Amino acid sequence: MANVKDVAKLAGVSTATVSRAMTHPEKVSEKTRKKVQSAMLECGFSPNVSARNLRRCESKTVIVILPDIANQFFADIVRGIQIIAKKNDYKVLLGDSVHAVEQANAYIDLVKTKQADGIISLTSELPEEVKEGINIPIVMACEYFENFPVPTVRIDNYTASKNAIDYLLDIGHKRIACITGPMDNPICVARKNGYRQSLENASLELDELAIDSGDFSFHSGYSAFHRLYKQYKMTALFCFNDMMALGAMRAAFEVGLNVPEKLSIIGFDDLPFAQYTTPQLTTIQQPQLQIGKTAMQTLLHVLFDEKAAQDTILPTQLLVRSSTASYSEK
Amino acid sequence: MANVKDVAKLAGVSTATVSRAMTHPEKVSEKTRKKVQSAMLECGFSPNVSARNLRRCESKTVIVILPDIANQFFADIVRGIQIIAKKNDYKVLLGDSVHAVEQANAYIDLVKTKQADGIISLTSELPEEVKEGINIPIVMACEYFENFPVPTVRIDNYTASKNAIDYLLDIGHKRIACITGPMDNPICVARKNGYRQSLENASLELDELAIDSGDFSFHSGYSAFHRLYKQYKMTALFCFNDMMALGAMRAAFEVGLNVPEKLSIIGFDDLPFAQYTTPQLTTIQQPQLQIGKTAMQTLLHVLFDEKAAQDTILPTQLLVRSSTASYSEK
DNA sequence: ACAAAAAATGTAATCGATTACATTAATAAC
DNA sequence: GTTATTAATGTAATCGATTACATTTTTTGT
Numbered sequence: 240m241a242n243v244k245d246v247a248k249l250a251g252v253s254t255a256t257v258s259r260a261m262t263h264p265e266k267v268s269e270k271t272r273k274k275v276q277s278a279m280l281e282c283g284f285s286p287n288v289s290a291r292n293l294r295r296c297e298s299k300t301v302i303v304i305l306p307d308i309a310n311q312f313f314a315d316i317v318r319g320i321q322i323i324a325k326k327n328d329y330k331v332l333l334g335d336s337v338h339a340v341e342q343a344n345a346y347i348d349l350v351k352t353k354q355a356d357g358i359i360s361l362t363s364e365l366p367e368e369v370k371e372g373i374n375i376p377i378v379m380a381c382e383y384f385e386n387f388p389v390p391t392v393r394i395d396n397y398t399a400s401k402n403a404i405d406y407l408l409d410i411g412h413k414r415i416a417c418i419t420g421p422m423d424n425p426i427c428v429a430r431k432n433g434y435r436q437s438l439e440n441a442s443l444e445l446d447e448l449a450i451d452s453g454d455f456s457f458h459s460g461y462s463a464f465h466r467l468y469k470q471y472k473m474t475a476l477f478c479f480n481d482m483m484a485l486g487a488m489r490a491a492f493e494v495g496l497n498v499p500e501k502l503s504i505i506g507f508d509d510l511p512f513a514q515y516t517t518p519q520l521t522t523i524q525q526p527q528l529q530i531g532k533t534a535m536q537t538l539l540h541v542l543f544d545e546k547a548a549q550d551t552i553l554p555t556q557l558l559v560r561s562s563t564a565s566y567s568e569k
Numbered sequence: 570m571a572n573v574k575d576v577a578k579l580a581g582v583s584t585a586t587v588s589r590a591m592t593h594p595e596k597v598s599e600k601t602r603k604k605v606q607s608a609m610l611e612c613g614f615s616p617n618v619s620a621r622n623l624r625r626c627e628s629k630t631v632i633v634i635l636p637d638i639a640n641q642f643f644a645d646i647v648r649g650i651q652i653i654a655k656k657n658d659y660k661v662l663l664g665d666s667v668h669a670v671e672q673a674n675a676y677i678d679l680v681k682t683k684q685a686d687g688i689i690s691l692t693s694e695l696p697e698e699v700k701e702g703i704n705i706p707i708v709m710a711c712e713y714f715e716n717f718p719v720p721t722v723r724i725d726n727y728t729a730s731k732n733a734i735d736y737l738l739d740i741g742h743k744r745i746a747c748i749t750g751p752m753d754n755p756i757c758v759a760r761k762n763g764y765r766q767s768l769e770n771a772s773l774e775l776d777e778l779a780i781d782s783g784d785f786s787f788h789s790g791y792s793a794f795h796r797l798y799k800q801y802k803m804t805a806l807f808c809f810n811d812m813m814a815l816g817a818m819r820a821a822f823e824v825g826l827n828v829p830e831k832l833s834i835i836g837f838d839d840l841p842f843a844q845y846t847t848p849q850l851t852t853i854q855q856p857q858l859q860i861g862k863t864a865m866q867t868l869l870h871v872l873f874d875e876k877a878a879q880d881t882i883l884p885t886q887l888l889v890r891s892s893t894a895s896y897s898e899k
Numbered sequence: 900a901c902a903a904a905a906a907a908t909g910t911a912a913t914c915g916a917t918t919a920c921a922t923t924a925a926t927a928a929c
Numbered sequence: 930g931t932t933a934t935t936a937a938t939g940t941a942a943t944c945g946a947t948t949a950c951a952t953t954t955t956t957t958g959t
Contacts, residue, residue, distance in 0.1 A: 242945055253909045258947055268907060268955095288682040289628070290945035292619040293914050308647055308663070309841065314639030317665060330675070333638070333663035335647060345660070352618040353915095354684075457845045482842075489845040511639065512812075512842060515787045515819040572915055583939045588917055598937060620915035623944050683945095 241282040250278035261286060292353060300330045300355040301538060302346050306362035308335040310455065311510045312480070312527070313361055316380060319531020320359060327539060329356075340364050350375050357542055359534045363424065376541045380534040381525075383550075385425050390541060392534045392551045396426045399523050399555040400433030400477070403505050406557055407475045408441050410565035412503060416449040416473035418463045418483050427452075430479055430507075449473060453483045460486025468494060474502065474566045481506035481513050481522055488516065488562065499564035509558055518561035526553050571612040580608035591616065622683060630660045630685040631868060632676050636692035638665040640785065641840045642810070642857070643691055646710060649861020650689060657869060659686075670694050680705050687872055689864045693754065706871045710864040711855075713880075715755050720871060722864045722881045726756045729853050729885040730763030730807070733835050736887055737805045738771050740895035742833060746779040746803035748793045748813050757782075760809055760837075779803060783813045790816025798824055804832065804896045811836035811843050811852055818846065818892065829894035839888055848891035856883050 247254045252271055260267045260275040267275070278284075292298045303320055305313050317333060324331045332355065334346040344366050349355040357376035360369075363384055369377065370387045383391040407415050417434055420427040435445045448471045453459030460483025467473065468490070476491075478484035484506030488498055496502045498518055506513060506522035513520040533551050577584045582601055590597045590605040597605070608614075622628045633650055635643050647663060654661045662685065664676040674696050679685040687706035690699075693714055699707065700717045713721040737745050747764055750757040765775045778801045783789030790813025797803065798820070806821075808814035814836030818828055826832045828848055836843060836852035843850040863881050 243947090244945080254946075255910080255948075256908060259908085262947080266907075271907080285678070285681040287623065287945050288679075288684050289619045289622040290914090291947075293617065293623055293916090293945085294947045296914075298619070307644075308638070309641055309644030311639055311641060314637075317638055318667070321665065321667070330679070331665075333665065335651065335661075335663065337648070337651075348615070349618075349660070351615040354618050457841055461845065485842060485845045489847060489849075492847045511787055512815060515791065515815045517819060517822045517847060519819075573917090574915080584916075585918075585940080586938060589938085592917080596937075601937080617915050620944085621917075623915085623946090624917045626944075 240287075241284040242287065243284075245282050246275065246278045246284050249282060250274045296353065298354055298356050299328055300332060301535070302332050302334050302349055302355045302358045304334050304336050304343050304346050304358060304360045304362055304365075306336055306338045306364060307455075308333070310482070311512075312508050312525075315527035316361060316531040316534070319528040319533075320535045321531075322528075323532050323535035323539075327535075329535075336362060336364065338362070338364055340366055347375060357538050359538055376538065378534050378538045378541060380530050381426070383425055390537050390550060392530050392537060392553065393426075394525055394530075394555045395552050396429035397433040397436075399507075399557075400430040401437045402433075402557055403477055403507075403523055404434050404437035405440075406559070407477070407503060407505065407563070408437065408443075410503075410563070412475040412566045413441075413443060414449070414471070414473045415475045415477060416467050416471055417451075418460055418467070418476065418478045418487060419450060419452040420455050420479045420483075422452060427479060434477060446471065453479075453486075455480050455482060457482045457486040457489075459483060461490045463487065464490035465494075468496070475505070475563070476502060477505045479507050481508045481510045481520060484520055484522070484562075485512070485516060488520075499562050503563035503566070505557075505563060513558075514560065516562075521560045521563040522558055524556045524558050526555070529553055571614040572617065573614075575612055576605065576608045576614050579612060580604045626683065628684055628686050629658055630662060631865070632662050632664050632679055632685045632688045634664050634666050634673050634676050634688060634690045634692055634695075636666055636668045636694060637785075638663070640812070641842075642838050642855075645857035646691060646861040646864070649858040649863075650865045651861075652858075653862050653865035653869075657865075659865075666692060666694065668692070668694055670696055677705060687868050689868055706868065708864050708868045708871060710860050711756070713755055720867050720880060722860050722867060722883065723756075724855055724860075724885045725882050726759035727763040727766075729837075729887075730760040731767045732763075732887055733807055733837075733853055734764050734767035735770075736889070737807070737833060737835065737893070738767065738773075740833075740893070742805040742896045743773060744779070744801070744803045745805045745807060746797050746801055747781075748790055748797070748806065748808045748817060749780060749782040750785050750809045750813075752782060757809060764807060776801065783809075783816075785810050785812060787812045787816040787819075789813060791820045793817065794820035795824075798826070805835070805893070806832060807835045809837050811838045811840045811850060814850055814852070814892075815842070815846060818850075829892050833893035833896070835887075835893060844890065846892075851890045851893040852888055854886045854888050856885070859883055 243254045243257045247257045257275050260272050321331050336343040360379050363382040370384055379389050379391045381393050438445055451463040451467050453463045464487040484504050491498055491502050498504055506520050509522045509524035513522050573584045573587045577587045587605055590602050651661050666673040690709050693712040700714050709719050709721045711723050768775050781793040781797050783793045794817035814834055821828055821832050828834055836850050839852045839854035843852050
């Protein structure tokens with residue numbers, strides 16, 4: 240494989256000039272730049288990036304840690320990250336942590352070992368050292384830690400959730416159940432607080448029997464519904480993501496509880512399938528693309544210390560489709 | 570940041586010994602190994618992998634090129650790849666090519682520039698040079714090129730498709746429409762051939778009005794259905810993936826064509842949502858996890874030239890759920 | 900046309916881990 | 930106890946691109 244020396248010899252210049260022709264073309268005369276370029280073509284030269292990284296102490300690569308590549312929710316976030324990364328000459332590499340801290344750690348090692356410059360984490364399932372403010376450029380998107388100083392980009396889970404319940408109350412529901420995510424997750428705590436606050440504002444009490452939890456998978460929504468159905472007579476159900484909402488909708492169908500006539504269901508995320516289910520799913524839309532873009536921009540700030548990187552809160556929107564209907568007591 | 574020299578000084582040994590303690594521990598005495606290890610801990614040493622890669626001419630990293638991270642179909646394939654990679658001390662990095670050859674090229678460059686050792690491509694949207702047998706370790710999974718010598722792992726699309734249509738014929742359907750994928754894709758050609766052959770075996774002629782094509786997205790299935798519905802009276806519909814099948818199912822609902830009573834629908838892939846739709850989707854299951862595992866194993870063969878890497882064809886299975894029902898003419 | 904400033908290029912050190920080869924220490928063989 | 934073997938360690942070159950600094954060439958100003 241050709242290296243700078245070969246190119247230099249072929250072009251009749253020094254290795255320094257070859258290097259400059261690649262990375263600082265403005266510092267090389269038009270004429271020699273052309274000579275170098277054709278020499279590079281002639282011997283099929285590709286620079287060895289390990290060598291460059293070694294010398295430069297950077298890699299122009301960012302790692303995105305996903306807890307679960309199978310969750311479509313992350314797709315557009317990643318797209319947004321890629322758009323901004325590309326504009327800034329960064330490569331994006333996706334690491335699926337499969338919800339395992341150990342696996343996430345392996346990706347963080349890529350930064351420690353200089354194979355990547357920074358991390359955007361879409362999961363809070365990270366090793367303790369990260370929370371303790373280890374010196375690694377990292378931005379969290381969607382998720383966050385309580386009281387830990389990692390810059391984040393996210394939504395206002397509390398308000399989004401509160402608005403959804405407000406809407407259900409508005410259209411006459413009083414018995415509103417809820418399928419949460421894992422309650423050790425701060426965003427789930429926030430969503431549950433929104434749910435509780437909305438009920439309290441309507442002078443309704445939160446009934447623990449109306450609440451069950453899942454792990455964001457289709458199946459967990461399905462089985463949580465079956466458990467809830469036995470213990471609580473609900474007219475509406477709020478699920479902490481669309482996948483669980485679909486699982487619950489399926490389960491409701493199986494017990495003959497028609498959606499939305501007998502049961503209203505609201506999801507969270509607005510995944511692509513949400514408008515293709517029958518009935519189409521009412522859900523809370525997150526600005527995934529914008530979250531991704533902002534996260535990458537924030538990471539660039541962290542990397543270049545341009546300004547103290549801050550938290551960003553982006554807006555959500557309740558999309559009313561056909562899985563919800565107004566309720567009036569008979 | 571500490572480097573081998575620092576560790577060496579701290580442990581009172583040479584850099585060579587430090588290096589050996591890391592990568593060939595059996596060549597170092599028990600005693601010095603311990604000394605080195607505690608010295609590494611003491612100064613918080615992480616080896617600079619760029620330096621190692623530079624010297625070793627390898628990166629222990631493989632790139633997986635996905636055409637679309639939003640397509641859940643790839644999730645378990647990636648899991649399978651990761652399982653085998655981990656066993657062999659390889660890192661897996663996912664690259665979303667967004668169906669763009671240019672983007673795929675950027676990932677291929679990672680190999681040329683020694684940042685990755687090989688590629689598993691889940692898309693055939695690759696630059697021409699790859700097809701021309703460029704000297705890059707690459708394995709294709711699911712997709713393939715006609716007449717190009719890249720090792721592949723895939724299913725028998727022709728037979729899988731033929732079996733699905735055979736089943737529809739068996740349960741009495743005669744007017745079977747089809748929503749294909751992009752017809753410049755060899756796997757789509759194979760599936761369409763299976764569809765045609767099954768019809769021919771039953772002495773039915775393939776009617777071009779019964780065929781439309783999509784791009785594997787929910788929406789394309791939805792709009793293809795609406796086009797088909799205007800021009801062809803079908804009692805069954807075969808879609809080349811589950812996402813289009815769901816889109817079509819939604820469209821069928823909108824025109825009042827009940828599934829499965831008035832229209833049977835078959836998908837392809839068995840994505841996680843397929844058992845949570847109403848009705849649950851009959852579909853062709855692919856062994857995604859196994860495809861991924863085999864692809865990674867094949868890539869290891871390619872990398873180490875252990876034996877001529879071959880093509881592998883894995884089995885599929887028709888999963889009959891509730892979106893299909895038998896048809897009898899009135 | 901000449902000095903001064905600016906632009907272009909070259910020389911060689913550098914990044915940090917690895918490893919061929921050389922040397923020393925430990926063990927085995929007789 | 931001496932030599933032959935083997936194990937452990939050290940020395941220094943190496944991977945390939947970058948860049949500080951030095952030198953040469955070109956441009957500018959008068």
